[in-house]
Amino acid sequence: MGLYIETRVRTDLETLWERTQEPERHQRWDLRFTEISYLPRAEGEPQHFRYATRVLPFLVVAGTGVSAGERHRAGGERVSALRFASPHPLSLLAEGSGYWRYVPTADGVRFLTGYDYRPRWGLLGRAADRLAFRPLMGWATAWSFDRLRLWCERGITPERSRNRWLLEALARVLAVAVPWAACSLPLAFASLAAVPLTVLGIAAAVLGIAAAVLVPPSSHAPAARRCLRVPPARTREPRLLATLEQP
Template sequence: MSLYIEARIRADLDDLWAHTQEPAQHRRWDLRFGEIDYLPCEEGEPQRFRYATRVLPFLTVAGTGVSAGEKRRPDGTRTSALRFASPHPLSLLEEGSGYWRYVPAEDGDGVRFLTGYDYRPRWGRFGRITDRLVFRPLMGWATAWSFDRLRLWLERGITPERALLHAAVELAVRLLCVAAAVLFVPMVALAVAATMLMLPPLPTTPAARRCLRKAPARARAPRILAGLGPMTPRAPRTRTEGQYS
């Protein structure tokens, strides 16, 4: 998998599973999605879902996916895997796959929540270049930032909405400091800008830098992912409720 994100979340495994597997909870903390809805499926089949992301005020890109999970494994871990695709011509992401792993920490202090995923961009060579230089780094940052927002929710009770407000206020304060330096003390404006950039975020503000972004040598996709087969986009049907696994 090309993208790998890992966070240590000091929370109950069942709570973490619920906050990540239930669409109503998932879309609150994950910056990458504005909508996640389950689609009807036959009993025993992998769960199908629809997702949507608002990329501009007037543009929403949607797609469909299929997922399956293992909530009880002999080693105490849990796994969720999915394949997804978007038929929207303006979506750079054409299709992809990924997984979530829930690994109880060896010291008993929380859960290692990690993801690995990859996708194929559209638009030919232009799409590949755009993805490598802009979109893929942005997706990695957004995933890590979202994982830390989830951590704050479960560890400190800071709701995703409050966490986003904290981030916006902190960013505004930093920008105001730089603007004030440019206007009133231009000789030190560059130093002020560098300081604002290097200062760590407040403990109540989500930060992508708190997550591990490099996959360990032993990381590999779960076998359950291969069982989902290739992803073929399908038109959404009526909304229903369910679980990823």
Template sequence: MKRRALYVETVIRTDLETLWRYTQDPRLHARWDLRFARIEPIAGSPGRFRYTTEFLGFVVTGTGTHAGESTRPDGGRTSALRFASADPMSLIKSGSGYWRYTPVDGGVRFVTGFDYTTRWGVFGRFADLLFRPLFGWMTAWSFDRLRLWLETGGPPEELPLLSPSAGRCRRSPRPGKDGVAPRILDTLEQA
């Protein structure tokens, strides 16, 4: 059975520059994204970073690399990343994904698509049957948390736990380019 890549989409009532800053600055990113406890740039290595995730009492670390296109002919932007973890506690061995930013009436349509490979052999593939839907839910919940932060100005740490809702985000791509990784991902080095 082929696993399905994860996809999340939302529209945020903000301008492109603000959304770009809140998603590209590691300190701001870690504040709204439930999947990360910390994201730290690696000194002397442009585009490279370390991440820390805390999940069910486990702390997992990994590294990544990213690149972005801040000017596109269609007025949008894209950001691509590759990530990996050598941590034996991490179900995720490596992966890649993208963010796509498309100006629309009244805001920006913010899209992510990503996939990953697992470790632990058959057990890892079985564990992913439970983890992948949870990881998709965490991504969508985080996108809505970001939306609420930018639209209301309320810090994400102060939002009630039930304010963000994964259900407000689209979870499958529309026909067209949104479900297709940008070409910049092909040129990005491994994490």
């Protein structure tokens, strides 16, 4: 699989399963989706679903998928697998597949995902994916996993944790922007009297940048850096994935 994300959640397996498998709850914490809805299905068939992501205020990219889950496996593990595709011409992601594993531990659940996809738009799409889109997808998945962890462990709803993250991000931006603006103002006067103020402003800007980069994220706000992004060992796709056809 091209992307791998793992976190450990101190909660019971059933709570984590419900908040990841029920569409109404899933779409609350997963930054990658704006809407997820199940389609009607017959008994015993895989679950088909529709998803949508609002890329811009006026642009929504939609697609379809099929998923299946196993709730009773050896060792108490659970797994779900899916295949998905988007026919939207503006969607860089053409089709893909992935899985979630739920591994019980002594103090909670080891929750991990592996997934990959095929970009469209030929050589240009592959370049855009490698340079920007794939790193962004990895970050968004890890950030969302930590958002889910906060919901399960601390009872911080996805909406509250998102708002706290936005406030923290704004504070980091201001820590850089305000000192930088303060040192730029004396430069505009281009006088010797302004030199000390400029030096002080530059020093403050450097300190602001250091603070923005080095100060750890709040324990009440999601952070992608808390998740494991490299598999600890060679991982294999669940056999369940091979039973699903591309939607």
